[in-house]
Amino acid sequence: MKGMIFVELMNFMDESFGADFTERVIEQADLPNEAAFTTVGNYPSEHAGALVEAASLLADADAAGLCEAFGRYLFQRFEVRFPHLLHRYASARELLDHVQSHIHEEVKVIYPGATPPSVTTHECEGGYIVAYRSHRAFAHIAFGLVQQCIVFYSEHSRVEWCPDSVSDHARFIIRPGTDSDAI
Missing domain, CATH: 3.90.1520.10 (H-NOX domain)
Structure with missing residues (x-):
């Protein structure tokens, strides 16, 4: 998956739940790159799955609902990045x-x-x-x-x-x- 999606996922968590929450998600997901993403990099989609799963557990929220909210957020970012x-x-x-x-x-x-x-x-x-x-x-x-x-x-x-x-x-x-x- 393209790094831009990962960067926006991290921004979504920061804006929705706060930076402390995002740090706890990163720790819980236990990714080999410690969630160090660049917009131009390529990363396994399983990393995104691990982040969503960790966010779901920590927020006590439905993963599907979090993904839908991220999709809405991502389109708004596309409005800024690709008008x-x-x-x-x-x-x-x-x-x-x-x-x-x-x-x-x-x-x-x-x-x-x-x-x-x-x-x-x-x-x-x-x-x-x-x-x-x-x-x-x-x-x-x-x-x-x-x-x-x-x-x-x-x-x-x-x-x-x-x-x-x-x-x-x-x-x-x-x-x-x-x-x-x-x-």
Whole structure:
């Protein structure tokens, strides 16, 4: 996994729970690099799993919920780091339609050797589906990213986790809604 994700995960924990909490997570995760990450480095995805597991235990929180919150946070960081990419699209659907063919291709140029997940979209009754597939078990992060994407484009939609979804391949249904349905 790219170091940028690890750096943002550490920032997320610092901002959400405080620096002392993050230090306890690092100690609990017992990583060989002691969580010394750089944005340009590559690290095993298992390191992220260990950090999330430790944070979940220390915060007495659901790991999936923490991953979703991190996904929302990460999209907000993308707003700051990559505004040119996000403003290229007029809607969440347009952006999500181009994750695979455009955004992840740019990721591979910026970060050679990156292996981003597969993210595809297609129509369904009453909305559209975003499908996530990866060798990494971080579908809940993707779910949070999609939720925050909807917020970024000020769309009034519901994002639903499909019941047959699991952590390495998942589907999310996005249905148009009213103001009360907005995330």
